[in-house]
Amino acid sequence: MNFLWPGNLLLVLVVPALIAAYVWAQRRRQKYALRYASLSLVREALGKGPGRKRHIPPALFLAALFFMALGTARPETVVVVPVQEGTVILALDVSGSMLAEDLRPNRMEAAKDAAKAFVIRQGADVKLGVVAFSGDAQVVQSPTKDKDLVIAAINRLRPQRATAIGRGILASLDAIFEDSEETPPSVIALRRLSGDPTGPTPPPIAKGSDRTATIVLLSDGQNNQFPAPQQVIEDAASRGIRVYTVGVGSADGTVVRIQGRSVRTRLDEATLKQIAEQTDGQYYNASNEHDLRAVYENLSTQLVFRQQHTEVTAILTAIAALLSIVAGALSLLWFNRIP
Structure with missing residues (x-):
């Protein structure tokens, strides 16, 4: 795969930065939770938590950002298209x-x-x-x-x-x-x-x-x-x-x-x-x-059919849009909020 605007690939670095920020936020949340004298009291107050499900919408949203950032570099690949x-x-x-x-x-x-x-x-x-x-x-x-x-x-x-x-x-x-x-x-x-x-x-x-x-x-x-x-x-x-x-x-x-x-x-x-x-x-x-x-x-x-280099930005944009919609739908369904 080649890129028409390879300089825009630097935007992909935003994704690992956001992942690091999310991990830091989760650890900070756990740190504040430990300040309670008894964790049993916290569990009783909050009830059954969302568990690992809470990570799915943010993960899908970050994946959408990755594909959007990749699309800005205008990638092209060899595909069979009508000539x-x-x-x-x-x-x-x-x-x-x-x-x-x-x-x-x-x-x-x-x-x-x-x-x-x-x-x-x-x-x-x-x-x-x-x-x-x-x-x-x-x-x-x-x-x-x-x-x-x-x-x-x-x-x-x-x-x-x-x-x-x-x-x-x-x-x-x-x-x-x-x-x-x-x-x-x-x-x-x-x-x-x-x-x-x-x-x-x-x-x-x-x-x-x-x-x-x-x-x-x-x-x-x-x-x-x-x-x-x-x-x-x-x-x-x-x-x-x-x-x-x-x-x-x-x-x-x-x-x-x-x-x-x-x-x-x-x-x-x-x-x-x-x-x-x-x-x-x-x-x-x-x-x-x-x-x-x-x-x-x-x-x-x-x-009228042969292989040629074709830009696939639209495909990556469609994938990013789909992931964003799924992330938002799951977040609203499970937590009544947007990630």
Whole structure:
């Protein structure tokens, strides 16, 4: 536990001083009682005394003072609270197979509806970005707190050819670090894959350790463009970025209807699971539009909770108030007075 105003901790010393004064007062009371010639006469005059009960209200009151004094130092501790800030990149597959009609009205529209519902549920301080990937990948909407811009970007998505999952990951990383003065992650990765190791490389950090940025990647097919996802997973993991992957369709392959034509598609579930595992994310599968909405609702819950330092002055104040009320109630009940 840390304290924002540690100097106020000196007020806690008032409590042991009051305890010492109370003990002194009790001993002084006993000293005067001994002046009577016969203690039996005192007992007969006073009747049965309160005994040890008389110490309970003062003890509770002193405990309340302790918590009040501690609260003035503004203590803070690490607790799990809802996070109202951060960056989430929605990376969406816009390949031609997303027109398949096994989800209503089709995979792309179902994915767009689920993504828009996800956007609406986010906090006002969460920055959201959109990346679309097919034969290539591009940032359709840079991270912004304006939800209307994000929803408009999702509405503009149209189906294209091919599936470039690896490029989708790199474009998402570029969007996350767009304000950084360092070389974009995609440039570093493509330079490395081309055999050119020159240029600065950021020092790696523990996977999943950056809790302020997340990628949610949705795909329904297999990567067929350079680079392969396995070649760029480390670029996300080494920056601490978690990638949650969502698979639409079947890993066994299925024949779907695309604009009146029968086309066989197969979900590369193994790759999506590998991406999630190596970045400390999680993989989800959606076989229908209801599953897809449920996946994004689950992601919404996971992405907005983390540990952070929070001031707990209000909690200590509440404890002090409760102890004071109990002390006063017991004193009135037993002795008809306030301690």
